[in-house]
Amino acid sequence: MATDTAETTTDGQDRSVSHYLSNHLRDYGMVLALIAIMAFFQFTTDGTLLRPVNITNLFLQNSYIIIMALGMLLVIVAGHIDLSVGSVVGFVGALAAVMMVQWGWSIYLTVPACLLVGILIGAAQGYWIAYWKIPSFIVTLAGMLVFRGASLWLLEGQSVGPFPREFQALSTGFIPDLLPFIKDLFGVERMNGFAVVTGIVIAGLIIWMGLRSRARNRAYGMVAEPMVFFVVRNLLVAGAIVFVSYKLATFRGLPNVLITMGILTIVYAFLTESTTLGRRIYALGGNEKAAKLSGIRTERLTFLTFVNMGMLAALAGLIFAARLNTATPKAGVSFELDVIAAVFIGGASMSGGVGKIIGAVVGAFIMGVMNNGMSIMGIGIDYQQVIKGLVLLAAVIFDVYNKNKQS
Amino acid sequence: MRSITKTFPGVKALNAVSITVMEGEIHALVGENGAGKSTLMKVLSGVYPAGSYEGEIHYDGKLAEFSGISQSEAQGIIIIHQELALVPLLSIAENLFIGNECASYGVVNWHETFQRTEALLRKVGLSESPGTLVDRIGVGKQQLVEIAKALSKDVRLLILDEPTSALSEKDSQKLLDLLLELKAQGVTSIIISHKLNEVRSIADRVTVIRDGATISTLEAKGEEITEDRIIRDMVGRDMAQRFPERASHPGKVLMEVRNWNAWHPEHTERQVIRDACLTVREGEVVGIAGLMGSGRTELAMSIFGRSYGRRISGEVLIDGAPVDVSTVDRAIASGLAYVTEDRKKLGLVLDETIQRNITLANLPKVSSYGVISEAQEIRVAEGYRAAINIRTPGVFQRVVNLSGGNQQKVVLSKWLFADPKVLILDEPTRGIDVGAKYEIYGIINKLVADGKGVLMISSELPELLGMCDRIYVMNEGALVGELTAAEASQERIMSFIVRS
Numbered sequence: 001m002a003t004d005t006a007e008t009t010t011d012g013q014d015r016s017v018s019h020y021l022s023n024h025l026r027d028y029g030m031v032l033a034l035i036a037i038m039a040f041f042q043f044t045t046d047g048t049l050l051r052p053v054n055i056t057n058l059f060l061q062n063s064y065i066i067i068m069a070l071g072m073l074l075v076i077v078a079g080h081i082d083l084s085v086g087s088v089v090g091f092v093g094a095l096a097a098v099m100m101v102q103w104g105w106s107i108y109l110t111v112p113a114c115l116l117v118g119i120l121i122g123a124a125q126g127y128w129i130a131y132w133k134i135p136s137f138i139v140t141l142a143g144m145l146v147f148r149g150a151s152l153w154l155l156e157g158q159s160v161g162p163f164p165r166e167f168q169a170l171s172t173g174f175i176p177d178l179l180p181f182i183k184d185l186f187g188v189e190r191m192n193g194f195a196v197v198t199g200i201v202i203a204g205l206i207i208w209m210g211l212r213s214r215a216r217n218r219a220y221g222m223v224a225e226p227m228v229f230f231v232v233r234n235l236l237v238a239g240a241i242v243f244v245s246y247k248l249a250t251f252r253g254l255p256n257v258l259i260t261m262g263i264l265t266i267v268y269a270f271l272t273e274s275t276t277l278g279r280r281i282y283a284l285g286g287n288e289k290a291a292k293l294s295g296i297r298t299e300r301l302t303f304l305t306f307v308n309m310g311m312l313a314a315l316a317g318l319i320f321a322a323r324l325n326t327a328t329p330k331a332g333v334s335f336e337l338d339v340i341a342a343v344f345i346g347g348a349s350m351s352g353g354v355g356k357i358i359g360a361v362v363g364a365f366i367m368g369v370m371n372n373g374m375s376i377m378g379i380g381i382d383y384q385q386v387i388k389g390l391v392l393l394a395a396v397i398f399d400v401y402n403k404n405k406q407s
Numbered sequence: 408m409r410s411i412t413k414t415f416p417g418v419k420a421l422n423a424v425s426i427t428v429m430e431g432e433i434h435a436l437v438g439e440n441g442a443g444k445s446t447l448m449k450v451l452s453g454v455y456p457a458g459s460y461e462g463e464i465h466y467d468g469k470l471a472e473f474s475g476i477s478q479s480e481a482q483g484i485i486i487i488h489q490e491l492a493l494v495p496l497l498s499i500a501e502n503l504f505i506g507n508e509c510a511s512y513g514v515v516n517w518h519e520t521f522q523r524t525e526a527l528l529r530k531v532g533l534s535e536s537p538g539t540l541v542d543r544i545g546v547g548k549q550q551l552v553e554i555a556k557a558l559s560k561d562v563r564l565l566i567l568d569e570p571t572s573a574l575s576e577k578d579s580q581k582l583l584d585l586l587l588e589l590k591a592q593g594v595t596s597i598i599i600s601h602k603l604n605e606v607r608s609i610a611d612r613v614t615v616i617r618d619g620a621t622i623s624t625l626e627a628k629g630e631e632i633t634e635d636r637i638i639r640d641m642v643g644r645d646m647a648q649r650f651p652e653r654a655s656h657p658g659k660v661l662m663e664v665r666n667w668n669a670w671h672p673e674h675t676e677r678q679v680i681r682d683a684c685l686t687v688r689e690g691e692v693v694g695i696a697g698l699m700g701s702g703r704t705e706l707a708m709s710i711f712g713r714s715y716g717r718r719i720s721g722e723v724l725i726d727g728a729p730v731d732v733s734t735v736d737r738a739i740a741s742g743l744a745y746v747t748e749d750r751k752k753l754g755l756v757l758d759e760t761i762q763r764n765i766t767l768a769n770l771p772k773v774s775s776y777g778v779i780s781e782a783q784e785i786r787v788a789e790g791y792r793a794a795i796n797i798r799t800p801g802v803f804q805r806v807v808n809l810s811g812g813n814q815q816k817v818v819l820s821k822w823l824f825a826d827p828k829v830l831i832l833d834e835p836t837r838g839i840d841v842g843a844k845y846e847i848y849g850i851i852n853k854l855v856a857d858g859k860g861v862l863m864i865s866s867e868l869p870e871l872l873g874m875c876d877r878i879y880v881m882n883e884g885a886l887v888g889e890l891t892a893a894e895a896s897q898e899r900i901m902s903f904i905v906r907s
Contacts, residue, residue, distance in 0.1 A: 220785045275777045276770040283767055286756035293714060293745065293753055294768040294821070295736035353758055 020226060025402055026347050028229075030359060031236075034366050041373030048376050049369070052251035055244060060171060060323060062368035063257040064089065064316035068339045069346070069360040070268045071312035074305045076343050077272075079285040079352030080129060080136035082306065084143030085313040085339055087151070088121055089332030092317030094151040097160035097327030100167060107167045115314050121147070122310020123303070130302035144336070152329045161326025171322035173256040192253035199245020203238035210234050257319055269357040281305065285352030341388070342367050345395040366391070411450055411462035420446045422619045423462070428564070433586060433596045435610035437603070438641055439868065443619040444599045445489070448566050452486040453479035483563030487553045489572065495542035500524040502541055503556050527555040531585055546674070547578030554585065565589065565596045571605060572700050583609050601698050603634045603905040615640040638901045650873035651845065653852040655892070657876055658689030660727070661860040662743075662829045667721030669709040679705045679716055681885040687829055687860035692851060694875035695864045696900045702884040703864045704748055707831045711745040712738040725828060739768060742828035746818055746835060748864070754818040757807040761799065762788035764806055764817050768825040791820035795850055812843025819850060829860040836870060848874060868897045880904060
């Protein structure tokens with residue numbers, strides 16, 4: 001019986017702080033990295049990075065990557081990969097263009113139809129992966145070629161556009177100021193009151209939810225985050241949200257796509273953290289055989305993650321096409337790599353079972369800010385690629401190092 | 408080999424074992440599962456290098472200190488493991504010379520390779536083309552390929568670990584004949600086997616090992632080798648108070664399995680389970696005894712949602728009514744639970760917390776409309792932590808950090824939470840220490856006291872004898888005997904196995 005005392009015990013405050021830190025180093029490290037990168041570019045671009053117009057641009061530029069990263073996180077947590085998403089973006093954009101421009105369909109018909117096509121594409125690939133056990137790498141590599149070719153065929157090698165204004169609004173539209181009296185109240189000339197209020201409300205909500213979960217964790221004896229960390233982290237996050245919303249307010253307000261992205265992020269974070277479905281995906285990726293022997297229908301679950309990925313890739317395709325206001329055969333080329341890189345920078349594990357939605361989103365922002373900052377600085381595309389590659393490698397090395405140190 | 412002692416963390420696998428093997432003899436090594444036979448042979452062949460054990464090995468009269476397999480092989484000691492070490496998608500010829508290719512400057516001479524392969528295959532009596540892929544030939548022939556591989560390395564001492572356990576009668580006989588032939592050519596063999604009739608037919612001497620110690624060495628000539636004598640030596644150990652007391656009151660039949668059949672998933676011609684019929688009553692612990700590879704795990708897994716095998720046929724009844732156990736979730740819904748023998752690979756999601764592992768098989772019970780109530784989940788996990796004494800500061804520990812005993816308790820909690828009527832426990836105490844074992848026996852007793860049925864698979868006969876109301880004996884996929892607690896003894900179980 002004496003051999004059973006090997007379990008880690010957390011005795012003493014000091015030990016629990018350092019223990020907590022070492023367990024959550026990854027989470028903090030990533031956020032700190034994002035802040036450091038932003039600070040760096042803010043400095044090197046003489047403040048251009050955080051100008052209202054550029055912040056707006058950052059969201060517009062990265063929205064489709066983030067939306068796909070949400071789905072890719074599930075795919076990677078389930079222990080798979082999807083290489084076809086870039087081609088699906090191109091294909092769905094092309095399809096939407098053909099539907100609206102050549103066939104004259106309304107956007108209210110086009111958007112659901114395109115999402116449905118995305119779902120079918122996901123189902124077609126997921127079927128082979130889940131039920132035939134064909135490696136996802138192979139199936140989606142095939143999909144990557146197939147849908148790239150299909151979009152070329154659809155567009156007959158041409159660019160098709162422009163789109164109706166309503167469709168463009170999907171990406172480049174803004175929420176109008178629903179609370180115009182606020183700017184009068186403060187006597188500011190250009191400020192979207194709704195954006196500011198939304199930012200403040202969300203920041204408040206985050207702090208409130210943080211406090212609530214902290215109280216709950218304490219009640220159940222979970223290792224609680226040290227108070228200092230909690231306060232600093234929440235102030236930073238809340239401050240950042242208020243700051244960004246204020247900046248956006250002084251430009252044109254909240255972009256539609258930011259709302260779409262924000263809602264999706266919340267939905268998927270909830271899905272992964274609080275539902276049986278999410279829990280089962282983690283179990284599937286963590287140990288497929290054990291999950292199966294626990295009564296989880298692993299095949300169906302794998303299938304569904306690909307269906308979901310297909311749908312999100314289609315949505316991203318629509319948003320991307322709307323942003324460019326034209327569908328080109330080259331649309332979406334190598335997007336899959338940005339998406340996958342974002343998920344891995346966000347801390348997901350190649351072997352499955354590990355990864356968080358919020359991590360993937362932060363990972364996508366890290367990539368996005370670097371892209372944006374380096375472009376503003378006028379760094380050539382050659383160096384940009386090298387630097388991005390090294391950042392990805394460094395993030396994963398950091399993960400592995402951390403894991404080895406823990407065990 | 409003189410007074411070999413080998414310790415693993417927490418376990419003394421070999422305790423001053425000595426064994427002498429004469430040149431040119433066939434020496435059989437027998438003992439129960441876990442007695443230390445394979446460990447001893449791994450010491451001899453350098454798998455465990457010199458320095459990792461105590462004691463001395465003398466080979467050809469000289470002290471031998473092998474630092475690895477390549478050194479022992481250079482001296483002509485070749486070991487063939489129970490799990491064959493062939494690469495299935497390479498040809499026979501490639502397998503024979505793997506790591507030892509007929510090549511000059513890294514360029515393989517295929518002509519010579521094939522010629523030498525043909526010669527070797529003739530020697531072992533295998534008529535296959537050298538280019539045949541190994542996974543195209545049966546296990547019996549694969550065994551011969553292994554021996555041919557040993558011959559290619561100029562073998563002097565051949566060690567075979569349960570060479571016939573996966574072979575049919577005919578293939579076994581062929582293999583034994585080959586061993587006798589090799590003996591005539593001067594090759595010494597050590598054969599580990601559970602099949603006493605084989606041992607008697609070919610061995611010159613037999614050494615019995617039990618609990619990591621040599622019990623006896625018997626001579627064939629003096630007619631010393633009788634099965635009864637060997638069995639007595641194999642199992643004769645005292646049964647102290649290792650099992651908690653339990654009053655046994657079996658009730659009505661809870662689960663019944665009728666005419667269960669299953670075939671091997673890859674070697675489709677091999678029938679793994681043959682017409683198994685068994686019953687488990689309320690409040691009863693039923694054991695399944697048998698050797699490794701006898702089909703016990705396969706039986707359990709094929710019943711539990713067809714998790715093993717093909718062409719499964721048969722019926723499962725719970726409370727007298729046939730139930731659908733064709734998928735795992737249906738089997739769970741019917742009231743079955745299966746605690747796997749391999750908890751790390753099949754039982755746990757190691758990177759997840761205790762809490763998440765415990766609720767995995769019954770998530771709906773801690774959620775509403777698909778949303779998990781973490782509060783409820785923690786209450787459940789904490790409840791089991793206290794009730795069955797999982798020693799950990801909290802249920803947020805990842806299970807990878809727990810000891811074997813605590814991990815096993817997490818797996819048990821998971822299945823208790825799924826609220827089954829019948830629990831199938833596959834080697835529930837493998838690899839955990841004595842104290843934790845006792846606790847797990849206590850949990851089992853409490854379960855049956857609550858009217859559940861337990862079907863327990865174990866390789867440790869004393870455990871089955873100490874815990875079970877009834878024991879089925881399984882051999883080569885069939886249930887070959889059934890003993891009540893009063894009738895059962897290690898000798899009777901062993902004799903069912905070795906004589907069936």
